[in-house]
Amino acid sequence: MTFLGYLALFDPPKAGIADTLRELELLGITPKMITGDSKAVAMSIIQQVGLPEPKVLTGLHLEELSDEALMHQVQHTNVFAEVEPNQKERIIIALKKAGNVVGYMGDGINDASALHAADVGISVESAVDVAKEAADIVLMAKDLNVLIEGVKEGRVTFANTLKYVFMATSANFGNMFSMAGISLFLPFLPLLPSQILLTNLLTDFPELTIATDRVDKELVNKPRRMDIKFIRNFMIVFGLLSSIFDYLTFGALLLLLHAQPGQFRTGWFLESVISASLVVLVVRTRQSIFNSKPGKYLLRATLTTIGVTIIIPWTPLATLFGFQPLPWHFVLGLAAIVLFYVTAAENVKQVFYNHVKF
Numbered sequence: 001m002t003f004l005g006y007l008a009l010f011d012p013p014k015a016g017i018a019d020t021l022r023e024l025e026l027l028g029i030t031p032k033m034i035t036g037d038s039k040a041v042a043m044s045i046i047q048q049v050g051l052p053e054p055k056v057l058t059g060l061h062l063e064e065l066s067d068e069a070l071m072h073q074v075q076h077t078n079v080f081a082e083v084e085p086n087q088k089e090r091i092i093i094a095l096k097k098a099g100n101v102v103g104y105m106g107d108g109i110n111d112a113s114a115l116h117a118a119d120v121g122i123s124v125e126s127a128v129d130v131a132k133e134a135a136d137i138v139l140m141a142k143d144l145n146v147l148i149e150g151v152k153e154g155r156v157t158f159a160n161t162l163k164y165v166f167m168a169t170s171a172n173f174g175n176m177f178s179m180a181g182i183s184l185f186l187p188f189l190p191l192l193p194s195q196i197l198l199t200n201l202l203t204d205f206p207e208l209t210i211a212t213d214r215v216d217k218e219l220v221n222k223p224r225r226m227d228i229k230f231i232r233n234f235m236i237v238f239g240l241l242s243s244i245f246d247y248l249t250f251g252a253l254l255l256l257l258h259a260q261p262g263q264f265r266t267g268w269f270l271e272s273v274i275s276a277s278l279v280v281l282v283v284r285t286r287q288s289i290f291n292s293k294p295g296k297y298l299l300r301a302t303l304t305t306i307g308v309t310i311i312i313p314w315t316p317l318a319t320l321f322g323f324q325p326l327p328w329h330f331v332l333g334l335a336a337i338v339l340f341y342v343t344a345a346e347n348v349k350q351v352f353y354n355h356v357k358f
Contacts, residue, residue: 018050020144027151028223029103032095034080034088036110042081054078059087070094088114101223105147107131122147152220157211159219162226163284164210166234170283171203171276173239178246188261192322195269202309203276206301213295216285230356237352238283238345245275245341252333259330266313266323267334273309275338277302282345286353289346 021031031051035042039058046054057073059082065073071094080091088106092114095102104111104118107127115121115134123135124142132138139146182190191199249271253259259267280302285292294302313323326334 013045013049014142014144017144018048020148021049021051023145023148024151027148027221029151030078032074032078032080034083034091034104034114036083036085037081039081042079046079051078056081059083062087062091067094067097071098074098085110085113089117092117101225155220155223156215158224159215160210160213162231163213164207165231166238166283167207167210167280169231169235170238171242173235174242174246175272177239177243178250181243181247182250186264188264190268191265194321195265195323198321199269199273202273202305205305206277206280206298209295209297209301210280210284212297213284214293216287216292218286233356234352237348238279241345241348242275242279242341245337245344246272248340249334249337252337253330257330257333262322262324263326263330266318266326267330269323270309270313270326270331271334271337274306275341277305277309278338278342279345282342282349286349288350 024031033042033046035045036059039056042056043053055077056079057077059080062070062080062083067090070090074091074094075098080087083091088104088111092102092104096117096119101120102118103120103122104114105122106112106115107124109128109130111123112130112134115123115131120137121135122137122139123131124139125132127135127138137150179190246268249268250264253264253267257263257267280298281289281294284294284298312318312321313325318324
């Protein structure tokens with residue numbers, strides 16, 4: 001029983017973790033530490049990564065808290081030390097009940113239940129098998145900056161997904177009112193079935209490239225959630241705006257230009273497709289269309305769609321789809337309506353975002 005010395009075990013933080021944590025905080029993400037190690041070890045790690053001294057909750061105190069009390073405590077606690085595996089899961093569930101979207105990163109057997117309970121479980125390639133199986137994402141690179149890039153890419157994808165939702169819901173809502181309303185007054189079909197299908201095909205073409213569109217920085221720097229109420233309000237406002245200009249087109253074609261059925265269908269087809277293509281550039285951003293540049297593929301697809309739409313009535317396809325060439329005063333009138341619509345949509349957008357928060 002002769003004393004020979006101490007054996008010290010040291011598990012240092014990953015290189016660059018301090019910068020990663022600060023970057024995550026700038027992105028609106030609050031890092032929290034959950035560990036089975038002692039409070040002293042946890043505080044030492046916090047100091048090493050350069051974070052300010054946080055509020056600490058130990059497993060012993062956590063055991064005394066009810067679920068409701070814990071749900072309140074987790075909001076203000078950044079370090080949980082001396083916790084057991086089942087307490088890790090309980091912390092994650094409390095964070096979720098408090099309204100947070102929770103990501104949990106772990107690599108040991110004790111992390112499996114917490115990984116499974118989190119909204120997004122993250123593990124690493126060197127983790128134990130049970131942790132990797134419980135995780136949603138397994139990091140193959142030994143660089144935690146992957147988390148930052150993953151968050152940014154996720155927000156870009158979310159923002160572009162919402163763009164498509166905004167465009168599709170508002171356009172369909174507006175077209176429903178336009179088609180149903182004008183059908184009550186016309187002695188002929190506003191558009192033939194083949195013309196409706198062609199309109200849908202052409203208006204969908206630019207939207208196929210939305211996934212590659214640029215996203216404004218403010219939509220990446222701040223976390224957001226799907227808000228059905230906001231989408232509904234957007235659909236109603238911009239759907240009705242679209243429908244109003246459809247009726248202006250109907251009035252111009254019937255009352256001012258005295259269009260025949262073929263001319264009416266051709267005119268509405270041109271106005272509908274071109275305005276729907278251009279308004280994509282308006283609603284894709286909260287900023288002015290002059291301050292936020294669209295992605296190159298979206299811009300090319302939009303211009304191509306407009307060009308194809310304009311020339312169709314003057315090609316052999318016109319006969320196939322029931323269109324006919326329009327006199328130039330028809331074309332100039334429709335161009336004025338489209339320009340007026342895009343300008344109105346830009347102004348309505350600014351008012352809408354100033355009064356409706358998302």
